[in-house]
Amino acid sequence: MDCYTANWNPLGDSAFYRKYELYSMDWDLKEELRDCLVAAAPYGGPIALLRNPWQKEKAASARPVLEIYSASGMPLASLLWKSGPVVSLGWSAEEELLCVQEDGVVLVYGLHGDFRRHFSMGNEVLQNRVLDARIFHTEFGSGVAILTGAHRFTLSANVGDLKLRRMPEVPGLQSAPSCWTALCQDRVAHILLAVGPDLYLLDHAACSAVTPPGLAPGVSSFLQMAVSFTYRHLALFTDTGYIWMGTASLKEKLCEFNCNIRAPPKQMVWCSRPRSKERAVVVAWERRLMVVGDAPESIQFVLDEDSYLVPELDGVRIFSRSTHEFLHEVPVASEEIFKIASMAPGALLLEAQKEYEKESQKADEYLREIQELGQLTQAVQQCIEAAGHEHRPDMQKSLLRAASFGKCFLDRFPPDSFVRMCQDLRVLNAIRDYHIGIPLTYSQYKQLTIQVLLDRLVLRRLYPLAIQICEYLRLPEVQGVSRILAHWACYKVQQKDVSDEDVARAINQKLGDTPGVSYSDIAARAYGCGRTELAIKLLEYEPRSGEQVPLLLKMKRSKLALSKAIESGDTDLVFTVLLHLKNELNLGDFFMTLRNQPMALSLYRQFCKHQELETLKDLYNQDDNHQELGSFHIRASYAEERIEGRVAALQTAADAFYKAKNEFAAKATEDQMRLLRLQRRLEDELGGQFLDLSLHDTVTTLILGGHNKRAEQLARDFRIPDKRLWWLKLTALADLEDWEELEKFSKSKKSPIGYLPFVEICMKQHNKYEAKKYASRVGPEQKVKALLLVGDVAQAADVAIERRNEAELSLVLSHCTGATDGATADKIQRARAQAQKK
Amino acid sequence: MAAHLSYGRVNLNVLREAVRRELREFLDKCAGSKAIVWDENLTGPFGLIAQYSLLKEHEVEKMFTLKGSRLPAADVKNIIFFVRPRLELMDIIAENVLSEDRRGPARDFHILFVPRRSLLCEQRLKDLGVLGSFIHREEYSLDLIPFDGDLLSMESEGAFKECYLESDQTSLYHAAKGLMTLQALYGTIPQIFGKGECARQVANMMIRMKREFTGSQNSIFPVFDNLLLLDRNVDLLTPLATQLTYEGLIDEIYGIQNSYVKLPPEKFAPKKQGDGSKDLPTEAKKLQLNSAEELYAEIRDKNFNAVGSVLSKKAKVISAAFEERHNAKTVGEIKQFVSQLPHMQAARGSLANHTSIAELIKDVTTSEDFFDKLTVEQEFMSGVDTDKVNSYIEDCIAQKHPLIKVLRLICLQSVCNSGLKQKVLDYYKREILQTYGYEHLLTLHSLEKAGLLRPQPGGRNNYPTIRKTLRLWMDDVNEQRFGLLRALYWYRRCGSQC
DSSP states (O other), rough: GGGGGGEEEEETTTEEEEEEEEEOOOOOOOGGGGEEEEOOOOOOTEEEEEEETTTOOOOGGGGGGGEEOOOOEEEEEEEOOOOSEEEEEEEEEEEEEEEETTTSEEEEEEEOOOEEEEOOHHHHHHHOOOOEEEEEEEESSSSHHHHTTOOOOEEEEEEEGGEEEEEOOOOTTOOOOOOOEEEEEEEEEEEEEEEEEEEEESSSSSSEEEEOHHHHHSOOOOEEEEEEEEEEEEEETTTTTTEEEEESSSSSSEEEEOOOOOOOOSEEEOOOOOEEEEEEEEEOSSSSSEEEEESSSSSEEEEOOEEEEEEEEEEHHHHHHSSSEEEOOOOHHHHHHHEEEEOOOHHHHHHHHHHHHOTHHHHHHHHHHHHTTOOHHHHHHHHHHHHHHSSSHHHHHHHHHHHHHTTOSSSOTHHHHHHHHHHHHHHHHHHHHTOOOOOOOHHHHHHHHHHHHHHHHTTTTOOHHHHHHHHHHHOTTTTHHHHHHHHHHHTTOOOTTTTHHHHHHHHHHHHTTTTTHHHHHHHHHHTTOHHHHHHHHHHTTOHHHHHHHHHHHHOHHHHHHHHHHHHOOOHHHHHHHHHHHHHOOOOHHHHHHHHHHHHHHHHHHHHHHHHHHHHHHHHHHHHOOOHHHHHHHHHTHHHHHHHHHHHHHHHHHHHHHHHOOOHHHHHHHHHHHHHHHHHHHHHHHHHSSTTTTTHHHHHHHHHTTTHHHHHHHHHTTTOOOHHHHHHHHHHHHHHHHHHHHHHHHHHHSOOTOOSSSHHHHHHHHTOOOHHHHHHTTTTTHHHHHHHHHTTTTHHHHHHHHHHTTHHHHHHHHHHTTTTTTHHHHHHHHHHHHHHHHO | OGGGSSSSOOOHHHHHHHHHHHHHHHHSSOOEEEEEEEEEHHHHHHHOOOHHHHHTTTTEEEEOOSSOOOOOOOSSSSEEEESOOHHHHHHHHHHHHHHHHHSSSOEEEEESSOOOHHHHHHHHHHHHHOOGGGEEEEEEEOOSSSETTTTEEOOOHHHHHHTTTTTOHHHHHHHHHHHHHHHHHHHHOOOEESSSSSHHHHHHHHHHHHHGGGGGGOOOSSSEEEEEEOGGGOHHHHSSSSSOHHHHHHHHHHEETTTEEEEGGGGGGGGOOOTTTTTTTOSSSSESSTTTTHHHHTTSSBBHHHHHHHHHHHHHHHHHHHHHEEEEEEOHHHHHOOOOHHHHHHHHHHHHHHHHHHHHHHHHHTSHHHHHHHHHHHHHHTHHHHHHHHOOHHHHTTTTOOOHEEEEEEHHHHHHHTTTTTHHHHHHHHHHHHHOOTTHHHHHHHHHTSSOOOOOGOOOHHHHHHHTTTTTTSOOOOOOOTHHHHHHHHHHHHTTOO
């Protein structure tokens, strides 16, 4: 393994830097990188090249060409640039390409060269032209900073939510600054610029001159400046070949270095790892690459080709026409394990495992050594961690194998860190493949999160890989597979060359009923692309009618929306569509639509009942629903104040009932009219309150008022059945306590209701004397009951015995109380005994 | 507080807590002091899940009933309307809000739709120009309210009427939603059985909704094995007949509303000597009836005839328990006795209440009329003389007994005869119109529309066949034990209200 550290370069005493190849580039570039505008997105993102950007001729062959490649050089897009001259290119955090034109217009392209949108950086920029522009990343998103021809700065901290800010003027600035950069501190974007020997910091309010502490004297100009990935550190390169490194707040100096090269470097970027104490800056000239830090010596590399540096979270990517490399500080775990003659537990464990594979007893010796120091846990952890930082799968494997070997000798080592690392590495190796070309390191991957990584795969239309990763990591369907399928579907609907039918079927086949997929979102997208028919087909698959219906309404498919709403059973939704329809159609068409939808019709009727009574009538009329029309008019009659109005309404109702062939209701309504007129007359003639009494109550009132003749007449006119009339009279007369009249009445003819009610009613009025009169006339069936009511227990007993009725005997017996009825009770008992003997 | 909900085989407190949590979350969204304006129909159901104390904890200082014109003055930051999604209520709310705006200091208005937010209502508020005044507009899906350890209710009294008279299936939709909520908490019910058209619709909606919610599938092990959906329409008979269990009779006579019953106070007057009849309480006595009360849980489903013996047995046990104190000699024994006192006193109070209620009921059940009515009901149900005009019903009409009683009996006869002969039906109808007023033409029409009352088609009566094959009538009912029937009986009130 000695050779493993061959590419490790020490910087100072404590840190090593290594550079390894990620890819040999697949692209077939004809020109040098220096002839192109280049932009590469961080986190292993895509590379954009604009060829011939400075060609002024209008000849088609010489037009600039915009090309987009993956980090491994796989072509993603290529298009002829037809807009104005471009000053600068840059990638946003969402991996959208921002092309800043000279006139201040920023064109936004997708990863596949699809034009998304454009925005302008303001009038001032338009007038003075863009001299230089930078795209920078903040926690809100991606920002654009512009230096205009008037040497003023304009910036927007988030292109997603464009708010232009014009920075204050730098006093006395006559020429363009020698170098400048956008800084982001405390969630605010600043501009740092160098003019001759002076540095200025611009915030949105003021311009202040700043001096880096401990800057070596003799500086007459700053040639290059670099901010670290996290905006925490700043490096300045002066015309004396001196490099100052410190915090971005310019409050503290970290170190300095003198490289003695006075030529301005092409690029200078920070190369440091999060949580590492080491600070280093990579400086690139035409053919030379230098890593400098807090050490007297620097690391030097020779560049064979024109190269481009891309700062990353934990290192620097360097790509040229033929290769793509990564330069970074060797992580602690790797360093401990692989450093020559390292005795770190991880190193010993790796050695032990190797010996074990060779079936050598040395394995045991190494293992014992670690265990004696009690460092086995640490050793395993070290191996796992180091595996994450290795780029080569064989190294990852051997480290993981060592970890797994060490784990065997530990009682309680939680397995999840090991398992998770295996999973992460598998994902990383998959995306690092040159077909995919996303060379993420482990730290970047963790920083980016799996969700963002999936989004990026989706953005590259690598749907199958994304789905495989989701399934492999067992992500919940809603966050994982479904989301990706939905994205796929949204992409699919944009394929204009495929027929609606096929697209809808393909989408449904893939998506099926996958949970969490919103067909309405996809349909909305299809509608957005002008494919209404497709949208409707897709909506067929949408189970949530709450989503389906509004979109259908938006697409003016109200009738379809109506049937969908009805299907859902959500009445509120039905109402919504109904009211929409009502505004959209003329009344006749609206009614016709309703006719075919009984449920909607009945709901609408309910609505009308409470809100628009007249419409309800129209509805019934249209349907020739005379029965309901009749009911409607009856209800309406009660709203009329005057009796004539009521009668008129009732007449209409009666007519409707006749039409509905409901003779009974029609007759009843006519009776009601007759009664109303009659009551009115009674009120006129007799005074008192008659209106709205029922027929029964009208007759009762008449009897109570002593108008027996009229009562009789009324009863005859309305053919009140005899039985009820008797009850009625009986009750009324008893209420009047007109016992004489009652008796006369009882004798008028044979009572159709028997005489028990007479007894009962008299007893109710506590008139035992009258009650007894009738008790004797009660038929044999009810005689016992009647006698008991008037309290004649003895006679009741006699009757019961005579009738030999067991139930009645018990009834009488239960009425026998104490001493008074003792004899009667005995008599009954005897009769019973006798009956039983027989 | 609601311990009785957790006694059953399914812990319904989970559901109750879930709805309470939702309420608290909503209240906390509206920071600061609040006044609630109540849709009157909601106060009852809400009482079952959240007492005033809960509201108070969340800074609810005032409560009003939703009425027209302006709101009573209240010095609060938020005014929250708790309403059903009804258009007519929206008009009132708009009136309230507009008059409040004129009054002065700006308040924050919120609206909570129960159980469903409605686009229609929001549109109405928008038309009235007040939609923007509401900061939070949310829905509170109070569909199934835990009533007892084994009973959930939607407390939607008009459901039958809406479904069968107005063909409005909103309540079915709510039922399906409620069942979905239930499944979210207690796991997906693996089997659904059902009978009747509405049951089918609810089941269909549930299947549909399941598709809608598939994203949030839960992996809770199902607590319920089966779901049985019954359309009330399948059995119109049960709700028409008089309930004969203890609880049923309380409901028949006094009406149970949201598990509360209001009783005449005389029987409950504290029996103290010397007070005389000076201050007899005049306000109705309000009692909550649920299985939290041990005694009530025991007797609620018993046939009323069996209640008396239970009560007297209980009385003996309690007085024996109180007698124990004489046996308590040592300090330890006395301490033990004292520790049981609260429980015993509660039991004694409960016994006193139920004895009084039983007395009240007995007054009714021993009356001759009650007996006659039962006799007629039983005759109908056993198929005796169902095709003629019944003289008891005639007499009831003639004596102008409550219309509801008459209608129940006629409908019962109609159901037991697979509809009435046209002549009989017309006779009854005429009698009712003449006695109770012609306005009941609409009532009768509604009954016919709902199928409770109908002419016999083709003059054939298939009720006797059904009765025999399905064994609907049991001659030897064990009066002591009814059990499950309670849940079925519960819906009878819905049936009798159209």
